[in-house]
Amino acid sequence: MPQGKVVTVPDDGLSTRQRRNRPLLVVHTGEMKGKSTAAFGLALRGWNQGWSIGVFQFVKSAKWKVGEEEAFRALGRVHEQTGQGGPVQWHKMGAGWSWTRRPGTEDDHAAAAREGWAEIRRRLQRQAHDLYVLDEFTYPMKWGWVEVGEVVEVLAAREGHQHVIITGRDAAPELIEAADLVMATTKIKHPMDAGQKGQRGIEW
Amino acid sequence: MPQGKVVTVPDDGLSTRQRRNRPLLVVHTGEMKGKSTAAFGLALRGWNQGWSIGVFQFVKSAKWKVGEEEAFRALGRVHEQTGQGGPVQWHKMGAGWSWTRRPGTEDDHAAAAREGWAEIRRRLQRQAHDLYVLDEFTYPMKWGWVEVGEVVEVLAAREGHQHVIITGRDAAPELIEAADLVMATTKIKHPMDAGQKGQRGIEW
Numbered sequence: 195m196p197q198g199k200v201v202t203v204p205d206d207g208l209s210t211r212q213r214r215n216r217p218l219l220v221v222h223t224g225e226m227k228g229k230s231t232a233a234f235g236l237a238l239r240g241w242n243q244g245w246s247i248g249v250f251q252f253v254k255s256a257k258w259k260v261g262e263e264e265a266f267r268a269l270g271r272v273h274e275q276t277g278q279g280g281p282v283q284w285h286k287m288g289a290g291w292s293w294t295r296r297p298g299t300e301d302d303h304a305a306a307a308r309e310g311w312a313e314i315r316r317r318l319q320r321q322a323h324d325l326y327v328l329d330e331f332t333y334p335m336k337w338g339w340v341e342v343g344e345v346v347e348v349l350a351a352r353e354g355h356q357h358v359i360i361t362g363r364d365a366a367p368e369l370i371e372a373a374d375l376v377m378a379t380t381k382i383k384h385p386m387d388a389g390q391k392g393q394r395g396i397e398w
Numbered sequence: 399m400p401q402g403k404v405v406t407v408p409d410d411g412l413s414t415r416q417r418r419n420r421p422l423l424v425v426h427t428g429e430m431k432g433k434s435t436a437a438f439g440l441a442l443r444g445w446n447q448g449w450s451i452g453v454f455q456f457v458k459s460a461k462w463k464v465g466e467e468e469a470f471r472a473l474g475r476v477h478e479q480t481g482q483g484g485p486v487q488w489h490k491m492g493a494g495w496s497w498t499r500r501p502g503t504e505d506d507h508a509a510a511a512r513e514g515w516a517e518i519r520r521r522l523q524r525q526a527h528d529l530y531v532l533d534e535f536t537y538p539m540k541w542g543w544v545e546v547g548e549v550v551e552v553l554a555a556r557e558g559h560q561h562v563i564i565t566g567r568d569a570a571p572e573l574i575e576a577a578d579l580v581m582a583t584t585k586i587k588h589p590m591d592a593g594q595k596g597q598r599g600i601e602w
Contacts, residue, residue: 238438272472376586380583
């Protein structure tokens with residue numbers, strides 16, 4: 195399997211080593227659910243490197259994507275018990291952000307989304323995690339609940355070695371522009387086209 | 399976030415429930431490494447459902463993609479120790495298939511690939527796993543080591559409820575045709591374009 199080849203060497207005054215270790219802003223966008231799946235697959239590698247993983251799901255329902263959540267919580271316990279891998283924190287807007295005392299966020303999604311982003315900003319400031327997965331975070335930006343310009347500014351100014359992965363459809367052009375790596379997942383063929391509904395273990 | 403909508407209801411004599419539970423052949427193809435990452439992300443969901451996961455990596459080097467492997471091996475141990483999730487088996491061509499006595503396969507990749515496929519065929523026959531990840535398996539087909547027509551035939555005839563995910567570039571048209579779900583990951587922007595080399599935790 196071919197290793198990726200470097201096409202151009204930029205004139206940015208950085209050594210290959212410095213560039214190699216630059217923290218990345220990754221955006222997974224496109225039409226399918228594969229976006230989050232690929233982000234969590236990537237997070238497996240970070241976990242194995244011993245990184246602190248922070249997942250923030252900007253979804254309305256508390257029940258979404260329980261498969262990945264359970265698996266990562268299990269990996270977090272592996273770390274606590276054996277020291278293998280890294281610590282894992284998993285926070286969900288729909289269940290009420292775990293750092294607040296409020297039980298749920300059914301009433302005001304916009305306020306809940308802003309609260310989530312404010313906490314991420316604080317954590318970036320104190321370099322709380324090595325890898326942040328901001329799942330479905332494009333939507334609060336799309337709907338104007340969180341200002342994309344501010345997000346890009348905060349991410350650009352983050353210190354240390356914090357990787358950030360943002361998933362969701364319709365990523366804003368400013369976000370694409372700011373990102374180091376942008377991936378899009380395209381459906382070529384899907385069972386729903388043939389009248390099949392989602393099934394346990396595959397869709398969630 | 400919208401649930402997938404069924405576009406047409408096929409006239410195949412199956413109930414929605416029967417169609418819903420049909421085992422899937424999934425192909426992740428396209429230009430980037432996100433293919434395998436997304437397949438392993440999907441396997442997290444299956445693990446959480448208590449499925450038996452069998453991973454078969456058709457890669458030449460024993461060192462590839464160690465991040466996901468270590469994480470899934472940890473999840474397999476979680477299952478053994480606590481009963482959570484499902485059992486995990488991880489086999490790698492480059493390390494010498496673990497069911498053979500031979501130490502490595504550096505000499506004859508074609509024979510090693512055929513040996514891997516023969517074992518998968520036997521496991522499908524006895525319904526050994528609920529989810530098979532055949533990582534980079536498009537290449538042995540592309541290079542003519544394993545006959546794509548036979549693969550499609552064996553997969554079409556598999557019994558029970560065995561899901562199969564195949565990853566790799568240049569999936570054969572017959573395989574695409576036979577698949578229920580085909581996903582392609584497209585690079586919109588990649589750090590290697592800007593002269594950055596791969597880094598630990600992100601690329602492997």
